[in-house]
Amino acid sequence: MKNVLCAVAGAAALLISAPSIAQTTLTVATVNNGDMIRMQGLTSEFTAKNPDISVKWVTLEENVLRQRVTTDIATKGGQFDVLTIGTYEVPIWAKKSWLVPLDKLGADYDVNDLLPKIRDAVSVDGKLYAAPFYGESSMMMYRTDLFDKAGLKMPDSPTWDFVVDAAKKLTDKSAGVYGICLRGKAGWGENMAFLTAMANSYGARWFDEKWEPQFNTPEWKKTLTTYVDLMKQAGPPGASSNGFNENLALFNAGKCAMWIDATVAASFVTNPAQSTVAGKVGFALAPNIGLGKNANWLWAWSLAIPAGSKKVDAAEKFIAWATSKDYSKLVASKEGWSNVPPGTRTSLYQNPEYLKAAPFAKMTLASIDAADPSHPTVKPVPYVGVQYAAIPEFQGIGTAVGQQFSAALSGSTTVDAALSAAQSATEREMKRAGYIK
Amino acid sequence: MARMVTTRRKVISTAAAWLVGFLIFFPILWMVLASFKTELEAFAIPPSFLFFHWTTENYVTVQERSDYFHHALNSIIIAGGSTLIAMLIAIPAAWSMAFSPTKRTKDVLLWMLSTKMMPPVGVLVPIYLIFRTVGLLDTRTGLVFILCLGNLPIVIWMLFTYFKEIPKDILEAARMDGATIGRELIYVLTPMAVPGLASTLLLNLILAWNEAFWTLNLSTLEAAPLTVFIASYSSPEGLFWAKLSAASTLAIAPILVLGWFSQRQLVRGLTFGAVK
Numbered sequence: 001m002k003n004v005l006c007a008v009a010g011a012a013a014l015l016i017s018a019p020s021i022a023q024t025t026l027t028v029a030t031v032n033n034g035d036m037i038r039m040q041g042l043t044s045e046f047t048a049k050n051p052d053i054s055v056k057w058v059t060l061e062e063n064v065l066r067q068r069v070t071t072d073i074a075t076k077g078g079q080f081d082v083l084t085i086g087t088y089e090v091p092i093w094a095k096k097s098w099l100v101p102l103d104k105l106g107a108d109y110d111v112n113d114l115l116p117k118i119r120d121a122v123s124v125d126g127k128l129y130a131a132p133f134y135g136e137s138s139m140m141m142y143r144t145d146l147f148d149k150a151g152l153k154m155p156d157s158p159t160w161d162f163v164v165d166a167a168k169k170l171t172d173k174s175a176g177v178y179g180i181c182l183r184g185k186a187g188w189g190e191n192m193a194f195l196t197a198m199a200n201s202y203g204a205r206w207f208d209e210k211w212e213p214q215f216n217t218p219e220w221k222k223t224l225t226t227y228v229d230l231m232k233q234a235g236p237p238g239a240s241s242n243g244f245n246e247n248l249a250l251f252n253a254g255k256c257a258m259w260i261d262a263t264v265a266a267s268f269v270t271n272p273a274q275s276t277v278a279g280k281v282g283f284a285l286a287p288n289i290g291l292g293k294n295a296n297w298l299w300a301w302s303l304a305i306p307a308g309s310k311k312v313d314a315a316e317k318f319i320a321w322a323t324s325k326d327y328s329k330l331v332a333s334k335e336g337w338s339n340v341p342p343g344t345r346t347s348l349y350q351n352p353e354y355l356k357a358a359p360f361a362k363m364t365l366a367s368i369d370a371a372d373p374s375h376p377t378v379k380p381v382p383y384v385g386v387q388y389a390a391i392p393e394f395q396g397i398g399t400a401v402g403q404q405f406s407a408a409l410s411g412s413t414t415v416d417a418a419l420s421a422a423q424s425a426t427e428r429e430m431k432r433a434g435y436i437k
Numbered sequence: 438m439a440r441m442v443t444t445r446r447k448v449i450s451t452a453a454a455w456l457v458g459f460l461i462f463f464p465i466l467w468m469v470l471a472s473f474k475t476e477l478e479a480f481a482i483p484p485s486f487l488f489f490h491w492t493t494e495n496y497v498t499v500q501e502r503s504d505y506f507h508h509a510l511n512s513i514i515i516a517g518g519s520t521l522i523a524m525l526i527a528i529p530a531a532w533s534m535a536f537s538p539t540k541r542t543k544d545v546l547l548w549m550l551s552t553k554m555m556p557p558v559g560v561l562v563p564i565y566l567i568f569r570t571v572g573l574l575d576t577r578t579g580l581v582f583i584l585c586l587g588n589l590p591i592v593i594w595m596l597f598t599y600f601k602e603i604p605k606d607i608l609e610a611a612r613m614d615g616a617t618i619g620r621e622l623i624y625v626l627t628p629m630a631v632p633g634l635a636s637t638l639l640l641n642l643i644l645a646w647n648e649a650f651w652t653l654n655l656s657t658l659e660a661a662p663l664t665v666f667i668a669s670y671s672s673p674e675g676l677f678w679a680k681l682s683a684a685s686t687l688a689i690a691p692i693l694v695l696g697w698f699s700q701r702q703l704v705r706g707l708t709f710g711a712v713k
Contacts, residue, residue, distance in 0.1 A: 032670060064671075190673075
């Protein structure tokens with residue numbers, strides 16, 4: 001009995017002493033990529049300045065994270081204090097009042113320094129709902145040595161005609177070199193990110209002003225025909241299963257003369273530790289056909305706070321630190337300027353040291369500036385988002401359409417059949433969701 | 438002459454068995470090899486099979502970035518706990534259905550199986566809400582509970598089929614000799630059912646170990662098992678193959694070793710009653 005009493009007293013003493021260290025623990029949900037992992041490594045700098053806050057990380061693969069975080073926020077589960085979300089989620093979740101507006105980021109945060117297009121993409125009605133951690137667009141990466149050899153010169157803003165022509169000329173299948181590598185793997189964030197951006201440059205759009213799907217228009221037919229023909233003649237074999245990583249591996253191994261993909265790839269293809277073609281890569285804007293839109297997208301991984309969080313102050317402090325100018329300087333001092341998260345602040349692109357360390361900086365900025373999520377297409381549309389339409393239904397529809405287009409690329413269906421299947425699938429979903437009757 | 442044919446046949450069938458075995462094992466071997474490559478070599482085209490610069494840096498990085506032992510301990514507790522509880526419930530259930538069936542037994546069995554026909558994502562939100570309300574989110578108790586429920590139909594079905602193979606007459610004979618129910622269970626039924634029990638236990642353990650849907654969605658930090666550990670190394674944008682392979686190798690190692698040592702029981706159990 002005495003022992004039991006001692007144990008109870010001991011436990012009680014522990015319980016009483018515990019709250020004397022007033023700690024706020026932030027749980028941060030994030031994606032697995034280089035910039036985020038670097039931030040995890042630098043968190044001790046933040047906690048050293050804020051000893052009352054500790055930070056725990058939940059790192060997950062992008063699609064797993066999206067499902068996990070969506071379930072939690074929709075049910076107000078309260079498992080996370082800071083969320084890493086993309087420009088697709090921000091407008092949808094902000095309208096549902098799932099996010100806390102970020103208006104206490106501090107006096108020296110300098111909101112006006114954020115790149116205008118990126119700031120737009122994470123704001124709703126002028127209010128910032130997420131702070132961009134890094135931003136990206138897509139651009140053309142090409143092999144300067146192969147272009148020189150073939151006597152071709154890549155313009156800063158190429159047309160699709162030029163790209164198609166160059167891709168055919170540069171293809172040398174016997175040497176294992178293909179004119180162009182593009183995404184083919186089905187998924188709304190995979191082939192549809194590229195194809196939607198490409199369609200924008202051809203004057204196509206997902207929906208008209210009344211939310212009617214537009215896959216039966218000549219613009220979409222032109223887009224898909226060009227893409228499929230180009231990839232058949234000048235693309236690598238098995239392209240319908242290639243995503244970002246597969247194309248990166250092909251390009252780094254010297255198998256692609258051109259590659260249009262995320263600007264973040266630029267730092268990989270120019271890094272001699274990863275790439276066999278590091279010194280021979282040039283950059284240009286994604287192609288157009290002269291209608292005023294280039295085939296490039298816009299994306300920013302951003303930090304946000306779920307509504308109902310009980311640790312808003314600490315979370316906002318952390319977000320302000322992670323997306324500040326000082327954070328860029330911190331990364332530069334520890335790991336060099338080329339490792340600073342790109343694409344969020346104007347000041348970074350005015351910094352001569354950064355411009356020297358990152359030869360692709362100018363074109364990254366030009367690509368981000370060329371994308372406009374509020375006016376993504378030539379004709380008017382009822383949605384925001386460049387390579388997606390920011391409505392909750394888009395993930396499902398985008399992936400279903402992506403499967404059709406991937407099948408057209410692999411040859412198991414025709415362009416016409418894929419387009420008409422895409423049209424009817426999208427119509428069905430939009431009717432079900434109540435956008436159209 | 439006849440002997441020659443037999444030897445040749447033996448050689449061919451042995452070679453074929455090894456080939457099939459190797460083909461099935463190859464993805465795992467490839468993963469283990471990739472875990473010893475640098476990120477660049479893991480991605481190299483054409484890939485190098487054995488002649489590359491072997492390195493253990495991925496394992497060091499993985500352990501630095503995340504606490505493998507925390508996740509492994511969670512996996513052991515969750516998989517082990519849910520399996521044991523499922524067995525405790527399933528053995529009496531299967532026993533009663535096998536040895537004293539009623540006219541509803543078949544329906545009950547089918548109904549149990551029907552719960553497995555619904556995709557789990559269909560009940561994710563209701564379960565998440567219940568877990569949130571009772572405070573089971575990110576707890577090992579919650580995961581033990583949900584995995585136990587999820588695997589229970591399979592466990593009962595497996596045990597039921599094993600128990601059904603045991604001739605009733607033997608039990609009756611034991612009863613004639615004056616054995617009580619307890620003695621009948623311990624001295625007659627258990628020794629005959631051991632292979633079945635062992636293989637059910639192992640299979641259920643493997644299923645619970647590999648379960649990725651519920652463990653990923655209902656855990657955050659404290660209760661996160663090895664599935665979460667693996668998911669943190671997968672990435673659609675960036676080179677993480679070697680690290681992902683290292684994480685996966687670490688995650689499957691314990692269950693692989695367990696399976697290796699118990700394969701005799703497993704095979705015996707799985708073919709138990711196949712030939713009468």
